[in-house]
Amino acid sequence: QVQLVESGGGVVQPGRSLRLSCAASGFSFRSYAVHWVRQAPGKGVEWVAVVWFDGTTKYYADSVKGRFTISRDISKNTLDLQMDSLRAEDTAVYYCAKEGILGGNRCLDSWGQGTLVTVSS
């Protein structure tokens, strides 16, 4: 069964950096795109970034482009999110999610439990 376990959240000052990690198991990690999605306290969900199965094709939401970097390590079955120049508005629970292709439709079919990032001085 698919498991995604995030780690690395915490409290960080504005302008500083933080690195999140997601440990994946129960599926062929090298075969699927994986995403980061976040949710600010009391707000809706916001897509952040994706890395394709090839490990080199990456896309970002405009709100994080140039500040966040997504990467994956096939040998360790891990997904990372390097977050630089953090802002207060980056405060959120960060989820990693596996993309599935169901009947030709792309969707996020498995999610981790999330890790909380708080950006505050």
Add this chain to the structure above:
Amino acid sequence: EIVLTQSPGTLSLSPGERATLSCRASQSVRSNYLTWYQQRPGQAPRLLIYGASNRAAGIPDRFSGSGSGTDFTLTISRLEPEDFAVYYCQQYGSSSMYTFGQGTKLEIK
């Protein structure tokens, strides 16, 4: 960029009633790449419906999705206590970018 608008923002109903949630897109959603998720309090979102009308594995048949183009609907035929949650629609666009609606909170009346 396609914007998804969900309505109503909050829906108050009683167990056993029928719920109808709407998701409207600012442009036509290609190939019906429209997905619905359920998020219970304190939990991660869970896949409910993909391709506008297909139930994900393990989802009860009281959940159904319909629609095409710019107008989509999630219907819950008879509400169970565990169905009171927040529901999000989401579309997959170009460059693997995902867009979510702002959510509809389904609360107990």
